[in-house]
Amino acid sequence: MKYHKGLLTALVLISAPVAAVEFDYGGYVSVVAGGILGGDDSGSYLSDVLGYDCPCFIADYTDVGVYEDNGVSFKPDSAYGLKGQAVFHDDFSITAQIEGKGGNDFKPKLSQLFARWNVNNQLSIDVGRKALPLYFYSDFINVGYAYPWIRPTGDIYGWPLASYNGISMAYSDDLGEGSYTISAWYGAEEDDDNRAYNEIYWGAERYYIKWDNILGGSIEYNYDWLTLRAVVMSNKSTERAQWAEDDVDDPADIIEVVSDDVDQKFYGLALMIDYENILFQTEYNQFDADDFDSKGYLFALGYRYKQLTPMISFSRYSDNDPSFGNDEQDGHQVNNTLSYSLRWDFMRSTAVTLQYDVLTDDTIWFEEGEQYTFTGDSKVLAMGVDYVF
Amino acid sequence: MFSKYSSLLKICTTVLFISSISPLSQAELVVIVNPENTLTTLSHASVRKIFLRKVKSFPDGTLARPSELESGNERDKFNTKFLKKTESSLSSYWARMLFSGKANPPRQFNSQKAIKTYVASTPDAIGYIDSSNVDSSIKVIAVHK
Numbered sequence: 001m002k003y004h005k006g007l008l009t010a011l012v013l014i015s016a017p018v019a020a021v022e023f024d025y026g027g028y029v030s031v032v033a034g035g036i037l038g039g040d041d042s043g044s045y046l047s048d049v050l051g052y053d054c055p056c057f058i059a060d061y062t063d064v065g066v067y068e069d070n071g072v073s074f075k076p077d078s079a080y081g082l083k084g085q086a087v088f089h090d091d092f093s094i095t096a097q098i099e100g101k102g103g104n105d106f107k108p109k110l111s112q113l114f115a116r117w118n119v120n121n122q123l124s125i126d127v128g129r130k131a132l133p134l135y136f137y138s139d140f141i142n143v144g145y146a147y148p149w150i151r152p153t154g155d156i157y158g159w160p161l162a163s164y165n166g167i168s169m170a171y172s173d174d175l176g177e178g179s180y181t182i183s184a185w186y187g188a189e190e191d192d193d194n195r196a197y198n199e200i201y202w203g204a205e206r207y208y209i210k211w212d213n214i215l216g217g218s219i220e221y222n223y224d225w226l227t228l229r230a231v232v233m234s235n236k237s238t239e240r241a242q243w244a245e246d247d248v249d250d251p252a253d254i255i256e257v258v259s260d261d262v263d264q265k266f267y268g269l270a271l272m273i274d275y276e277n278i279l280f281q282t283e284y285n286q287f288d289a290d291d292f293d294s295k296g297y298l299f300a301l302g303y304r305y306k307q308l309t310p311m312i313s314f315s316r317y318s319d320n321d322p323s324f325g326n327d328e329q330d331g332h333q334v335n336n337t338l339s340y341s342l343r344w345d346f347m348r349s350t351a352v353t354l355q356y357d358v359l360t361d362d363t364i365w366f367e368e369g370e371q372y373t374f375t376g377d378s379k380v381l382a383m384g385v386d387y388v389f
Numbered sequence: 390m391f392s393k394y395s396s397l398l399k400i401c402t403t404v405l406f407i408s409s410i411s412p413l414s415q416a417e418l419v420v421i422v423n424p425e426n427t428l429t430t431l432s433h434a435s436v437r438k439i440f441l442r443k444v445k446s447f448p449d450g451t452l453a454r455p456s457e458l459e460s461g462n463e464r465d466k467f468n469t470k471f472l473k474k475t476e477s478s479l480s481s482y483w484a485r486m487l488f489s490g491k492a493n494p495p496r497q498f499n500s501q502k503a504i505k506t507y508v509a510s511t512p513d514a515i516g517y518i519d520s521s522n523v524d525s526s527i528k529v530i531a532v533h534k
Contacts, residue, residue, distance in 0.1 A: 026487055083488060090452070095490050112490060121446035130490065139489030146484040170491075172444055177434040179443040222443055224434070224473065274478070307477065345477035388484045 022087045027389055030144035032077035034059070034382030036069045044376035045365055050203045055378040057359055059151055061158035062141075064195045065103030067380050075102030077150055077382055079142045083112070091118050099142050104195070111142075111163050126168045132161060133183065133218060136229055136270040136283055144386035148279070148302055148309050148343045150355040155315035155337050156283055156296040160196035164189040164214055178223030188212035197239070206242040208254060211235045216266075225275040233266040237289065258323070264289045277304040279311065287319075294319035294333075307346060313339040326366035333374050334362040354383045417520035418466050420531035421505070425512045426451075431530040436471050439515060441482070442492035447515075455495035456504050456516040463501065467517050470533045 039055025041047045046066075047054035053068040057076075060066075065076030081099040097112035114128030131139045137152045141162065144150065151157075166187015172179060190210045198207035216233030238261055240254035248254055268285035279302035287294045295318055302311030317335045324331025341355040356379070363374035420436050422428065428447055438444045439453045447453050458464040468474050474482065486492045498504045504516040509526035523529055 024493065028484065028488065081488065085493070097488070097490075114490070116490075118445075121450060121452050126490075139491070140485050143484050143488045146481055146488065174435075174438065174444055174448060177432075179438050181443075224437070304475070304478065345480075348476060349480055351477070351481075388480070 020089060024085045024087070025083065027080070027082040028143045028145055028387065029080045030078055030142075030384055030386045031074065032144070032150055032382055032384030033072050033074050034067055034077060034150075034380055034384075035072040036067050037379040037381050039069075039359075039376055039378035041069075041376035041378075043371065043373050044361075045363075045367065045372035046200070046375050048370075048372065049367060050199070052375075054376050056375050057357065057378045057380040058154050058158070058200060058375060059380075059382075060101060060103045061154055061196050061200060062160065062162050063101040063103035064199045065101065066200075067378075067382075075105075077144075077384060078102040078106075079144070080106070081111075081142060092116065093118075101142060122173050123169065123171045126170075127166075129163055129165050130168060130185075132164045132189070132214070133185070133216070134159065134231065134233065134266060135268060135285065136272065136281075138162070143388070144353070144384060145349070145351055145388045148300075148311050148353070149313065149339065149341050150353050150382045150384055153298055153313065153315035153337055153339065155317035155335055156285060156298055158296075158317065160194050160209055161189050161191065161211055164211070166214065175221065176223075178221060178226075180222070181220045182217070183220075184217045185214070186216075187214050189214070202241055204241040205244045205246065206254075208238075208240040208242070210238040211264075212238075225273060227270075227272040227274075229268075229270040229272075231266070231268040235264050237262045237264050259289075262290045278302075279304065279309070291322050292319065294321075307344055309343040309345075311339075311341045311343075313337075313341070315339075324365040324367065326369075329364075331365040332363060333365070335374065336360040336362070349389065350385065350387045352383070352385050354381075356381050416534070418463060418470065418517055418533045419520045419523060419529045420471070420515065420517050421508050421523070421527040422515050422530050423508055423510075423512045424526070424528045426528060426530070428530055433471055433531065433533070436515075436531050437473070440467075440472060440495060442486065442495075452513045453515050454511060454513045456507050456514055457495045457497055458501065458504065458517075459497045459499050463517065463519055466533075471517075471531075 036055050041054035044054045046052040046056055053070050055069050057067040059076035067076050079101045083097040085095045087093040093116045095114055098108045099111045100106040100108045112130055114126045114130050116124055116126045118124045133139055140146045164187040168185035170181055170183045172181040192208050194207045194209045198204050214235040218231035220229045239258040241256045241258055242254045246255055265288045270283040273280040281300040284297040298315040300311055300313035302309050315337045319333050320330045322330045338358045343351055343353045345351045359378045361373045361375050361377050365372045435448055440455045468479055483494045501518040501522050505518055508514040508516045
């Protein structure tokens with residue numbers, strides 16, 4: 001792909017000397033149509049408690065893109081993004097990116113706005129707003145063209161916050177025939193009306209989330225056909241639920257405190273092999289808080305044959321969650337997703353992907369004495385065009 | 390008499406040899422840098438890392454500014470032989486790097502002549518051209534037949 005040079009090397013005269021500024025821009029569009037082909041919504045929490053038309057399938061947790069059993073929908077997986085960058089000499093740049101997703105009615109959201117200082121040829125420091133790099137695909141989670149699926153599996157990529165404000169550094173260098181990058185970040189993120197937790201889990205009037213003291217680090221090693229990544233992160237989490245009868249404006253006044261300054265820890269590992277025409281990917285992550293823990297993993301195997309890339313993927317999410325438990329036991333959200341996908345790179349910078357997902361929902365939740373599953377089982381077929389420019 | 394035939398055989402062999410290697414040598418893809426660059430050779434692995442922007446510098450630590458062709462046989466050959474990627478997998482790779490904010494693709498040019506001019510006039514530059522276009526304005530540091 002080509003990164004467009006807008007106004008190439010504009011000359012900004014600040015008396016003397018002369019400073020060269022280069023402007024670049026790029027973007028992406030994914031138009032995806034999908035629908036539910038079948039499933040079982042008996043005793044489903046989303047159906048019975050939150051009122052979704054199930055069998056249903058959550059394609060996008062963060063922005064609440066949900067396929068419901070009511071025909072073809074373009075919203076859950078469609079997205080666009082625009083990115084601009086101004087580079088001042090080689091040492092300093094400013095990057096901004098806005099993204100809009102169907103789950104959020106395509107409203108533009110600022111996902112990146114940061115300044116970068118290239119301290120030297122190995123070290124760079126960023127200050128501002130960036131994607132929270134928890135998983136292998138987190139940094140470009142919405143860019144359909146960048147991966148062989150319609151979407152990275154929600155069994156891993158299903159968290160309520162996707163960006164943070166703070167400072168980060170990256171150090172890259174050679175390591176034998178390969179190379180490595182060490183990254184570290186520190187910051188915070190706050191959302192006083194988090195749709196992901198509210199509309200998928202709580203059904204409250206408003207749900208407030210704050211993650212602060214976010215401190216994370218990752219190391220990535222790349223050798224020819226092999227990429228390995230390890231990541232750790234810790235933060236403090238505060239969550240508050242506002243119900244319809246609560247008359248408050250400031251999230252600090254919300255009565256129901258779900259968690260307050262709780263320690264959270266995250267660990268993740270990823271392996272990616274792109275050897276000859278064989279693709280193999282696996283990712284594992286674990287999330288530990290005071291009274292909540294979860295695990296997610298993914299295995300995917302594909303083969304690149306000319307312009308076609310068929311893949312088969314399996315992912316699983318499981319947790320222990322007392323907030324959906326009863327007196328005897330914790331609640332457990334347990335999802336398994338088997339995906340069959342076929343990507344066709346039919347022209348440069350444009351790909352068509354067809355994907356069929358079979359979700360098995362083994363969730364056991366308790367709510368006011370009743371036992372529920374989560375979404376219920378579902379089968380979903382989606383087809384989309386991904387374009388980058 | 391024998392020696393006369395022997396000489397003739399030698400000439401024929403030489404002509405055959407030259408004619409057999411010259412199409413090959415014309416098809417060589419060479420990686421070029423500015424003559425001021427102190428490096429004399431660069432491994433395929435280093436070329437790959439620089440062009441995929443896995444590293445920002447040459448092995449001696451100095452900044453590297455990669456440049457590539459927008460399209461054409463030489464681009465396809467470079468992607469296959471040095472980067473070991475198809476056009477579509479490379480395009481997908483750059484989508485990842487670009488939208489994650491990690492790195493931008495190499496600067497693109499529409500002709501080998503333009504790459505040569507850029508490399509010849511930019512001390513940190515690195516590019517690739519067909520060996521038939523090599524002259525003293527640039528320096529060859531890696532070759533792939």
